[in-house]
Amino acid sequence: xxxxxxxxxxxxxxxxxxxxxxxxxxxxxxxxxxxxxxxxxxxxxxxxxxxxxxxxxxxxxxxxxxxxxxxxxxxxxxxxxxxxxxxxxxxxxxxxxxxxxxxxxxxxxxxxxxxxxxxxxxxxxxxxxxxxxxxxxxxxxxxxxxxxxxxxxxxxxxxxxxxxxxxxxxxxxxxxxxxxxxxxxxxxxxxxxxxxxxxxxxxxxxxxxxxxxxxxxxxxxxxxxxxxxxxxxxxxxxxxxxxxxxxxxxxxxxxxxxxxxxxxxxxxxxxxxxxxxxxxxxxxxxxxxxxxxxxxxxxxxxxxxxxxxxxxxxxxxxxxxxxxxxxxxxxxxxxxxxxxxxxxxxxxxxxxxxxxxxxxxxxxxxxxxxxxxxxxxxxxxxxxxxxxxxxxxxxxxxxxxxxxxxxxxxxxxxxxxxxxxxxxxxxxxxxxxxxxxxxxxxxxxxxxxxxxxxxxxxxxxxxxxxxxxxxxxxxxxxxxxxxxxxxxxxxxxxxxxxxxxxxxxxxxxxxxxxxxxxxxxxxxxxxxxxxxxxxxxxxxxxxxxxxxxxxxxxxxxxxxxxxxxxxxxxxxxxxxxxxxxxxxxxxxxxxxxxxxxxxxxxxxxx
Ligand SMILES: Cc1cc2nc3c(=O)[nH]c(=O)nc-3n(C[C@H](O)[C@H](O)[C@H](O)COP(=O)(O)OP(=O)(O)OC[C@H]3O[C@@H](n4cnc5c(N)ncnc54)[C@H](O)[C@@H]3O)c2cc1C
Numbered sequence: 001x002x003x004x005x006x007x008x009x010x011x012x013x014x015x016x017x018x019x020x021x022x023x024x025x026x027x028x029x030x031x032x033x034x035x036x037x038x039x040x041x042x043x044x045x046x047x048x049x050x051x052x053x054x055x056x057x058x059x060x061x062x063x064x065x066x067x068x069x070x071x072x073x074x075x076x077x078x079x080x081x082x083x084x085x086x087x088x089x090x091x092x093x094x095x096x097x098x099x100x101x102x103x104x105x106x107x108x109x110x111x112x113x114x115x116x117x118x119x120x121x122x123x124x125x126x127x128x129x130x131x132x133x134x135x136x137x138x139x140x141x142x143x144x145x146x147x148x149x150x151x152x153x154x155x156x157x158x159x160x161x162x163x164x165x166x167x168x169x170x171x172x173x174x175x176x177x178x179x180x181x182x183x184x185x186x187x188x189x190x191x192x193x194x195x196x197x198x199x200x201x202x203x204x205x206x207x208x209x210x211x212x213x214x215x216x217x218x219x220x221x222x223x224x225x226x227x228x229x230x231x232x233x234x235x236x237x238x239x240x241x242x243x244x245x246x247x248x249x250x251x252x253x254x255x256x257x258x259x260x261x262x263x264x265x266x267x268x269x270x271x272x273x274x275x276x277x278x279x280x281x282x283x284x285x286x287x288x289x290x291x292x293x294x295x296x297x298x299x300x301x302x303x304x305x306x307x308x309x310x311x312x313x314x315x316x317x318x319x320x321x322x323x324x325x326x327x328x329x330x331x332x333x334x335x336x337x338x339x340x341x342x343x344x345x346x347x348x349x350x351x352x353x354x355x356x357x358x359x360x361x362x363x364x365x366x367x368x369x370x371x372x373x374x375x376x377x378x379x380x381x382x383x384x385x386x387x388x389x390x391x392x393x394x395x396x397x398x399x400x401x402x403x404x405x406x407x408x409x410x411x412x413x414x415x416x417x418x419x420x421x422x423x424x425x426x427x428x429x430x431x432x433x434x435x436x437x438x439x440x441x442x443x444x445x446x447x448x449x450x451x452x453x454x455x456x457x458x459x460x461x462x463x464x465x466x467x468x469x470x471x472x473x474x475x476x477x478x479x480x481x482x483x484x485x486x487x488x489x490x491x492x493x494x495x496x497x498x499x500x501x502x503x504x505x506x507x508x509x510x511x512x513x514x515x516x517x518x519x520x521x522x523x524x525x526x527x528x529x530x531x532x533x534x535x536x537x538x539x540x541x542x543x544x545x546x547x548x549x550x551x552x553x554x555x556x557x558x559x560x561x562x563x564x565x566x567x568x569x570x571x572x573x574x575x576x577x578x579x580x581x582x583x584x585x586x587x588x589x590x591x592x593x594x595x596x597x598x599x600x601x602x603x604x605x606x
Pocket of ligand 1: 088177202
């Protein structure tokens with residue numbers, strides 16, 4: 001942005017040495033000339049510097065930016081897609097806060113359900129923060145204009161969700177994420193927070209042991225751009241695209257996690273990928289847990305409500321890991337229907353389906369050709385949510401000064417080995433807010449930003465080598481093989497030999513990736529290039545997952561090893577995995593204790 005005239009400007013001030021000065025009118029002309037001359041890799045342009053640069057503009061990123069702005073910081077958002085197209089907008093079922101509008105509820109009960117749901121791997125201090133701050137954070141969203149569904153007497157309605165002891169999930173029909181994304185974007189616009197729209201963040205700038213900005217590819221105009229910042233908040237979402245069958249959008253490639261990994265930050269609990277029990281085959285489109293919250297049944301090929309055998313008390317409202325395993329067992333033992341089980345909503349009646357599950361009906365009709373008013377929906381487990389991510393403290397701070405993370409890309413950790421439905425949106429809001437506040441506070445008490453030219457030159461060289469290659473393998477074949485084999489070898493159930501085989505497959509794919517060729521050499525919306533970069537991120541994350549998965553020799557939450565280690569083993573594994581890159585570039589493993597405050601581990605039954 002040209003701060004002198006205040007007009008958002010996508011062109012840039014090309015500079016060989018980095019220092020921030022306000023631009024003048026004359027600089028404007030230089031901006032445009034320079035942009036016209038720009039070659040995709042020949043020039044790195046310094047856009048601007050900010051106190052706080054938030055990478056990612058989903059619920060976590062926008063909430064962080066709003067909070068940092070309100071604390072007085074100069075803030076910018078940067079996103080590879082338009083903020084309202086962020087994947088948060090796909091969230092359907094709702095957001096958890098102990099408002100007590102549908103039953104006697106309080107944050108303590110919410111915290112216990114979350115601790116138990118996490119299979120005791122969640123850090124209890126973080127969970128307490130989430131559950132204590134959730135009610136006020138939801139009312140804040142309401143006051144900003146979030147149109148939550150209502151009770152008869154006008155309060156925010158709350159529906160039951162899996163493994164929640166009380167009906168605690170506030171919702172806006174089945175488009176909760178869509179509503180929140182738009183409300184947050186309105187607040188971003190109201191504050192005039194500058195957004196680098198369609199910029200692909202590729203590298204973190206680390207200098208003097210501090211994070212001092214980001215090097216990004218400008219998707220619209222081409223070219224690498226450096227944006228300096230006293231603090232950077234990663235809010236880049238999940239990595240569901242590691243799998244063939246996933247509820248996640250094409251943008252969910254774990255970029256922020258991998259960027260942090262590459263600068264030495266550890267990733268926590270990466271083996272914990274959640275499989276959602278109700279996804280449509282083959283697209284992976286999500287059918288919300290809200291259906292089961294409203295009373296839908298799961299049936300096998302014999303018409304049985306098979307959960308009677310797996311979770312006799314909670315039935316369809318058991319936690320996601322329990323239901324996904326039950327479904328997979330039914331399918332594996334021959335009681336599925338073409339690799340699916342059935343989700344039956346028919347008894348809910350047309351009126352309720354129209355009123356509360358309208359989006360679900362539409363998705364089922366469009367993507368499966370099934371109208372749930374008249375027929376059950378075929379569903380199966382699909383990769384959905386990464387409980388693991390960038391290790392942070394309670395304010396989103398990572399092990400590097402100036403670098404924060406929030407939302408799905410972070411692991412604070414409130415979800416442990418299994419996330420409860422409705423807690424992810426809440427995490428984006430509460431921990432987005434906290435990281436925004438903490439980053440602003442740090443930035444406002446520190447003054448300088450420095451990006452040594454050598455960092456930019458290295459980035460130019462690396463990208464130049466990739467774009468300069470004319471022979472080699474296309475990225476998509478590697479990406480498809482990675483996703484298919486992760487599904488096969490690191491899915492709902494995990495076996496030692498399969499995980500080892502997956503480790504070898506990833507190694508071979510990484511070797512092939514070294515010779516990957518980007519055919520599109522152009523500047524404008526070069527998705528060939530960005531998809532190749534995303535694939536590099538995914539491969540590194542997959543390696544972390546397999547290393548952590550092999551090391552966790554127990555069954556806990558999403559990490560189920562029924563064939564060799566069927567039980568949870570608190571004596572040896574009540575601890576987090578930490579994966580980081582060793583100097584040789586291979587993944588190394590460490591462990592970190594779980595924070596237990598008041599809930600000692602118990603047997604987990606539903
Ligand atoms: C279909 C579906 C339904 C869900 N329903 C619910 C629900 O009902 N309740 C609930 O609690 N949770 C739900 N979840 C989970 C929850 O929605 C997500 O975990 C949460 O919204 C993630 O928010 P986020 O802000 O962390 O990331 P996202 O919303 O994914 O945003 C990531 C942002 O980062 C940007 N980005 C990524 N990489 C880069 C890069 N390299 N450079 C620049 N920008 C980048 C993207 O452009 C985007 O703006 C659901 C998830 C799915 C997939």
